[in-house]
Amino acid sequence: MPAMNLKTSELDPNDARRRTVVPAGDWWMAEIRRGQHLRIVDVEGNEAADTLFYALNDPRNEHYSAIDTTTRQGNVYLTTGTQLYSNQGHVMLTITADTCGRHDTLGGACSAEANQMRYALEKKPMHSCRDNFLHAIQESGYGLTKRDVPSNINFFMNVPLTGEGGLSFQDGISGPGKYVEMRAEMDVIALVSNCPQLNNPCSGFNPTPLEMIIWD
């Protein structure tokens, strides 16, 4: 797997089935059918799209697995060609285009409690991706609970690892209009939190909108 596999898409947003702008700090949940394509656009750049997938026919038992994805491809970063695996070893989606080049899946989501640990106990009231995830699954009617919120993908987020065992959150390598696109290999539920983090550079200290585009 190359370090960065930049590839543009042939798909035209004018032909899309559905386009949705998700403001910073909001969540978006949608069913994506097998064969449909989902593009996530980093509209203004330097945003983080915290993303989970669930199998539509069994969301409580089959979901995206960060470690299955990284260990099966033998690489910790996501880019064009990466197959996104479930905890049951099935390919859920394949990344078909990527104009950013590299995405994280080890850094997890921000939460009120992780913000306390990372920044200050007083940070608890700040909005977070896990609050979005928990709110979304409680409202969704799929029967999901907190135990069904596993480690997620952070599209557009730059979390380099080092050979010495380091890991850091770095300023993004994304930019305005960059996107990542994936084809669903099974019917899935996509859950995206447009990251409201204000304590580190994952959203460039300025959270901005994402656009979700779905093609048949």
Add this chain to the structure above:
Amino acid sequence: MPATPIAESRVVHRERVPGGRYWSMVVRRGFTLRLVDTDGTANASLLAYNPTNPLERYNMADTLKGQHVSRLGLGNMLFSDMGRAMLSIVEDTVGWHDPIGGISDADSIHRRFGEARFQEHWNDFYRNGRELFLIELAKWGLGPRDLVSPVNFFQKVSVNDDGDLHYATDHSHPGASVDLRADSDTLVILTTAPHPMAPGPIYQPGPVEVSIHRSGPVRDDDLCIHHRPENARAYANTLIANCQES
């Protein structure tokens, strides 16, 4: 560097977990769990849960990003998803334990080691990490939905600049040990199946000696609490969670 000897009077339990098996227990606050890689070939794969609310559990991502590491060793803590310190690595003779390699399953064991069924091999049959975790989790009312990415003690997985994963063979050594201080009561689920990236073809997961001893007092200059400011805040959150203990 050998592990610090623990006076027998402080040890409350000692047990040998063979390779390819499981173990679990609630390690109470004030006690420390020592894992010893007796033969130098063990994969002590560990998950941790809050026994009074198992929805709080060891969280790989928060543990890594909170301490800016993709490895664990002396001074690191295992953080829960609730911003708290569950287990602190207060002694360590290895220096690198793997939090990103995941869990072996039936397929990965079969691919690397072939098949050895109970029918022909009785209790020498091949086991995998997933089945062992599921069996042991079931005893605590937990299941596949609670199976998250574990810490694989005595194992090393590193990455190069391109992000390619590399498994280190012969990383540990006979008698290697790690001490995990319980900062809260912690349900520990341990399995000893081969690491998912361990090369074949010889199936020979090593045993782990498990012992529990009374922790020494947590001193003001505690190594783990002062390892990073994040650790101090996680520990402060743990003290809040424990504030009504007698």
